[in-house]
Amino acid sequence: MKILGISGSPRRPEVSGVYRLVKIVLEATGQDYELVSLRGKTIGGCIACLGCVKDNVCKVKDDMADLRDKIVEADAYVIGAPNYYMGINALTSAFLERLYQFRHQTGNTLWGRLAVAVGVGGASGQICCDGIERFMDYRFIETVAKVSGQGAASCYSCGYGESCKVGVPVMLHGEGVKITQDMIPDINKQPELIAAAERAGELLGQRLSNDYDRSKVTEKMQKIMMEKFKSST
Numbered sequence: 001m002k003i004l005g006i007s008g009s010p011r012r013p014e015v016s017g018v019y020r021l022v023k024i025v026l027e028a029t030g031q032d033y034e035l036v037s038l039r040g041k042t043i044g045g046c047i048a049c050l051g052c053v054k055d056n057v058c059k060v061k062d063d064m065a066d067l068r069d070k071i072v073e074a075d076a077y078v079i080g081a082p083n084y085y086m087g088i089n090a091l092t093s094a095f096l097e098r099l100y101q102f103r104h105q106t107g108n109t110l111w112g113r114l115a116v117a118v119g120v121g122g123a124s125g126q127i128c129c130d131g132i133e134r135f136m137d138y139r140f141i142e143t144v145a146k147v148s149g150q151g152a153a154s155c156y157s158c159g160y161g162e163s164c165k166v167g168v169p170v171m172l173h174g175e176g177v178k179i180t181q182d183m184i185p186d187i188n189k190q191p192e193l194i195a196a197a198e199r200a201g202e203l204l205g206q207r208l209s210n211d212y213d214r215s216k217v218t219e220k221m222q223k224i225m226m227e228k229f230k231s232s233t
């Protein structure tokens, strides 16, 4: 089984909480994996050109084209996004929108696959986890676990964190704050979060090893989506 990890943070992997958390989940699966960072990639949102309707292949020429084969070849996904303005950041959102290319005609390329959703925010990443799960639902991909964490807001390292009146350090610790390493949220300093990420990875690994049946997952997800459609109309 092969798992594709996507880190949707535009920050360097060394400082990105999303990248680190996605990697922890992937390693705990015990399966083969590839981790792709979207940092530096040019991926626009879906432009609704409908160029993909005949053959389920997006015709927009940007860096999403290189990811298509990886998406098709993977049995499962670990997708992580940073929380920007209480939502999934634009880069990850663009990547997820472009999965529209898989939905037409028979459109079953991704059906029944499994996923873990990862979200990181200066406060919380839960809203990103829920958003990623929603995108997965639309492709009948089951999200088996969601991992939300608190990472370091850029305000701790921008250079103005101690004086900026609207920055996170002043908002959380008050005027006159002196930024210390201790107060900067860091995935590595949160054993419970790391344990949750490991549990999510183990669960995904187990689900893929134990009689994983794509058609059963597809059926289950189709039922869930039908219920959601019914309750929203």
Ligand SMILES: Cc1cc2nc3c(=O)[nH]c(=O)nc-3n(C[C@H](O)[C@H](O)[C@H](O)COP(=O)(O)O)c2cc1C
Binding pocket: 009, 010, 011, 015, 016, 017, 018, 019, 081, 082, 083, 084, 085, 086, 087, 120, 121, 122, 123, 124, 125, 150, 151, 152, 153, 154
């Ligand atoms: C444009 C922007 C908007 C942000 N908005 C929020 C927000 O609404 N809520 C929050 O909890 N964190 C917010 N953050 C903080 C990031 O989610 C936080 O820095 C997180 O650690 C980023 O993940 P990364 O380390 O993988 O890049 C924002 C950061 C940026 C750059």
